[in-house]
Amino acid sequence: MKKRRIWATSPVYYLMAGFMLIMACLSFKQNKILFAVEFTVSVLAVAAVVVTDLHYRVHVYTAIRAARRVLSAEDQRDFDQFALPVAVLGNLGDIVWTNARFRDLFSEDEDSRGDNIAAYIYPKTLRQILSESGTAVSYGDKEFTAYGLRTGSGSVVYFVDDTYYKQIHREYREKRTVIALISFDNREELTRDSSGGEDSRITSEVEAVLRSWATDTMGGFLRRLTNGRYMLITDDLHIEEAKTKRFAVLDRVRAIKGENNLSATVSIGIGRGADTATQSEWHARQALDMALGRGGDQVAVHLRDGTYEFFGGLSKGVEKRDKVRTRVIAATLSDHIKSSDRVFIMGHTNSDLDSVGAAVGMWAAVTRGLECRASIVIDRNRSLATSLLNTFEHQPEYENMFITPQEALDQCTQRSLLIVVDTHSTSFVESPDVLRAIPRVVVIDHHRMMVTHIQNAIIFYHEPYASSASEMVGELVQYINGSALNKREATALLAGIMLDTKNFVLKTGVRTFEASAYLKRRGADTVEVKKMFANSLDTYKERSQLVAGAEVYKNCAIACSNWEFPNVRIAAAQAADELLSIQNVRASFVIFRTGNEISISARSLGDVNVQILLEEFGGGGHLNMAGAQIKNSTTSDVRKALIRVLDSKLAQASKREN
Secondary structure (H helix, E strand, O other), rough: OOOOOOOOHHHHHHHHHHHHHHHHHHHHHOOOOHHHHHHHHHHHHHHHHHHHHHHHHHHHHHHHHHHHHOHHHHHHHHEEEEEOOOOEEOOOOOOEOOOOHHHHOOOOOOOOOEEEEEHHHHOHHHHHHHHHHOEEEEEOOOOEEEEEEEEEEEEEEEEOOOHHHHHHHHHHHOOOOOEEEEEOOHHHHHHHHOHHHHHHHHHHHHHHHHHHHHHHHHEEEEEEEOOOEEEEEHHHHHHHHHHHHHOOHHHHHOOOOOOOOOOOOOEEEEEEEOOOOOHHHHHHHHHHHHHHHOOOOOEEEOOOOOEEEEOOOOOOOOOOOOOHHHHHHHHHHHHHHHHHOEEEEEOOOOOHHHHHHHHHHHHHHHHHOOOOEEEEEEEEOOOOOOOHHHHHOOHHHHOOEOOOOOHHHHHOOOOOEEEOOOEEEEOEEEEHHHOOOOEEEEEEEOOOOOOOOOOOOOEEOOOOOOOOOHHHHHHHHHHHHHOOOOOHHHHHHHHHHHHHHHHOOOOOOOOHHHHEEEEOOOOOOOOHHHHHHOOOOHHHHHHHHHHHHEEEOOOOEEEEOOOOOOOOHHHHHHHHHHHOOOOOOOEEEEEEEOOOOOEEEEEEEEOOOHHHHHOOOOOOOOEEEEEEEEEOOOOOHHHHHHHHHHHHHHHHHHHHOO
């Protein structure tokens, strides 16, 4: 092995230090003070360079002597021909000896002594190699698995060249078959009032875009399953490439417009990481259901660990007018209610007017419409609908209407039925214990689909296009028993609709007004609803302070409250609504503290999808109304995180618009 000079410090530094010393001597006659300063600095520089280099040499040569004690001269000759690359290191990771195979692969047959092993294993560290049982590293175009062993005076690292096998594994993973299912979301809405020729034009244009994307971009092929449904077969590599482009096919489809100037949209479900094609197709079905449940116009990717990735979902959903499904759901739900010994109805935690109103409507349909026993499970201490709850107090006909979660646990049986309204997430129900205790569950909800949705529901009535859960229940009651509601119960349902639509301003469709008209016929009192929205003077003042302290960032109003006060949730929600009335504000966010959590209440006019934004914080909701709770944080940190999310997501949205 050719011996190489070991330098701790580059020779350039020796030259620079010497040059400083010469310059100091030249200034001796002109300025003695300057000479003293320069001479002192130059001497210190020379001393520092020399001491550093000597110290390093002592360390290196000590390590070399230690290596000689570990490996005798004869051992070194024998080990030098070992088939695997081997390096003996000092305590600081400096190479003190290598065998021939190491020099062939890593240093082109040059002496590597004096180098640090970090140069050959970056970005991994020596500590990782010594603590793990095999660490993947790469150097140049080679890939290795590195193993390390500590010795009394240093460590030994050897490498297994497995480039070939890792390339095979990568090719296997990239060429694995992936199945995607595609749904033309709004074909019916685009062509409802148009001619047959318009239907053919739009369908053919959408299909042409999908076929071009499948063959030219995804390296696969497309097959039509039914009208508006397609199957794409491709591989994992092309899915990964499509992810980097944020599935630009969504934008290409959205550029196709009908006579009514509505844009075409598609939803895509992808089953990735499956072991077989059958499993991939099943995962693709689940992913497509998730994408459609979140409002469509997006891609949902089902990953190997059961989680999802989402792309798109920036456009508004289109209302579905078909009431056939509602009638079928009502008939099926009636059968399940009649076969149950007891029905429990439960909303979400921190229940609001929509949650309680929908629960009251279902209670009336079960007890008065089907003459079965029913109770509403609610924690009154955390409810935000106290004004509505008070209207049912001290009324003989509503005795035992509301019960606590503990009472529900004591009364439920295996033949009981639980109806969950205004949420579909296991994380947000009023009582997770009640949800686990009752095996038969029905879900009625309008929020966009979340990954944590209830899995074992016998009926999952999910309409992301509906304005509120109260609207959905109002429709169901008409098919269960149209005369089941009285004036007080109809007023409760109308209050829920007016809360979620902001007095019929946001998220309203034809079915919203039809349901409201039915409730009005049943005696719903708009004056009583107005009284339910009345606030105390203190809550009004707190709301005004939140609005006054708001700032506007990228057309989004952000307000923060560092103090906690009674009815903070109500004041924050109302402040978020009020901030939308400010000119050029497209979305509003109110950050406030509740106990040990930081909460965000978000609203939008529909241009910004606040659900996608708050999913970054583990929250969810609707396109124009969402919320989130963050533990172990501060309002300042949450505000900074929100700013980062706005920068990222709004930039993606602006690219799509352009």
